[in-house]
Amino acid sequence: MAIPARTTRTALRTTAGAFCAALVLAACSSGGGGQASGSAGSGTTQASGTRVTVTESEFMLKLSRTSFTPGTYTFVADNHGTITHALSIDGPGVEDARTKDIPAGHSATVTVTLKKGTYDVYCPVDSHKQMGMDEHIKVG
Ligand SMILES: [Cu+2]
Known part of the structure; x- marks a missing residue:
């Protein structure tokens, strides 16, 4: 993350806020994907034993x-x-x-x-x- 050192305090806060929001979104989508693949196993009935x-x-x-x-x-x-x-x-x-x-x-x-x-x-x-x-x- 490259935040220019000379950015004003207000601009820095805005940038940090946007960055956090992006992080939360990324965390949400990757978490959802994990859950989906995790529950897919229980619905599988074609495997053989x-x-x-x-x-x-x-x-x-x-x-x-x-x-x-x-x-x-x-x-x-x-x-x-x-x-x-x-x-x-x-x-x-x-x-x-x-x-x-x-x-x-x-x-x-x-x-x-x-x-x-x-x-x-x-x-x-x-x-x-x-x-x-x-x-x-x-x-x-
Ligand atoms: Cu019965």
Whole structure:
């Protein structure tokens, strides 16, 4: 920043003010960009991982495997029920990742990276979780 040494006090203040405003704008736009790229990951469902099939019906979940080691998994939720379900996963580093709503007879996927710990696998539709569509898996 080259502010001439002989600038009058008033002019200097004006220049400094404009400079600060520019800084704030720059900080705002770079901050917003960072947030946007950070949240983009949670919406990604096309990444692939070890496939785990979760059969859903009223009101239970059945996982195709019960033993997990840390890594990336693609949960394929298969709705064998007669009403709409979905699948959500919550645990260390995974905050309520979920499939879209799945009509009866359809399936949808959600990909997550599991770390050591316990994860909650459940149906986030209405109160299905409380009605029994709730399983816990242990990773590690
Ligand atoms: Cu459900």
